[in-house]
Amino acid sequence: MKLCYSALSPFVRKVRITAIEKHLMDEIEIVESDHSDMFKGINPANPLGKVPSLTLDTSDVLFDSFVICEYLDSVGSGPTLFPASGLERARVLTLHAMANGMTDAAYQRRIDSIMPEGEGSPSWNNRLKLAMESCLDEMEKQADGYGETVNIGTIAVGCALGYHDFRFGAEQWRNNRPKLAAWYEKFSARPSLAQTAPA
Template identity: 40%
Template sequence: MKLYYSSTSPFVRKVNIFAIEAGLDQQLEWVKTNPWQAEDHLTTENPLSKIPTLITDDDEIIYDSRVICEYLDTLHTGEKMIPAPGEARWQVLRLQALADGVLDAGILRFMEKKRTSDMQSTDWDEMQKGAVERGLDHLEYTVSDWATQATQNLNIGVISVACVLGWLDFRFSHENWRINRPNLQQWFEAFSKRDSMLKTLPKE
């Protein structure tokens, strides 16, 4: 399988962590890609020019990270990391949606800050920051619920939370998400010791 990737993308990191935890990472061939430049080899596979994009061994093209992980979960014989339909599934997918939503808002902020200062909108930044802060607060208040659910069986929800917190450390360390979020901090510290986390640290 071929995975279009960049070493800074938190959505790629989600797929990589998932693949390592599922024992599938050896089957991946990584193709370094800059999605912001709409490189030809990516746009022919994914019209949205986004990573991660996966090409399966049967030449099927799969995106985005949620769909790729769902596909990877069918390829291994261990405990599934995306539960079958039922209460657990909706909870895990909701957690993933929350974490991905915080990431989307954070990435919009990051891109806005790359514009020249006269083009940047403070209102826009405040709006996205509000989504980030509310999302993180929600994760802090609910951590004992979702962390407990994942203690016996790792799931895509907690992997997504780890990716957003890791990305905030990478891109927004000056805002320090840990302030007033001791439970989330404690959970992340423990989770960060996993081999899959250490092997996928973001880097320029």
């Protein structure tokens, strides 16, 4: 399997964490993305031009990160990260949707901040920042329930918080969110998160 990769992408990180948790890293070859012209996309294997994508030995190309993670979960070993059905599955996927949406908002703000002079939008940036803060507030309410659970929802929360620290550290999400901060400190020490943390 070939994973088209970018070292700092939080979406690629989610796939790498999943691959480590499912004991599949030895079967994955890393292919670097092409950053020569960001306005042309960085991954020719994906019609959307984005990373990650996973090319299988059958020549199938899987994207986006959620689809890749679910595939890896189904072919790897160890506890499942995606509950099979019913309300339990819906809850975990909703947590994933919130955390991944927060990461999307953070990524869009980051891209906006490096656009040529005058091409950014301060109003939209504020809208995205508000979404990130609302997600963080909701995570603080839920944090006691995360406990030691490892699934695609808590993995996505770990990636969202790691990316927030990496790109928006000055916004100090830990202020007034002690439960989430305590949970994240423990969760981010898991080998799969520690080995993939953005440097």
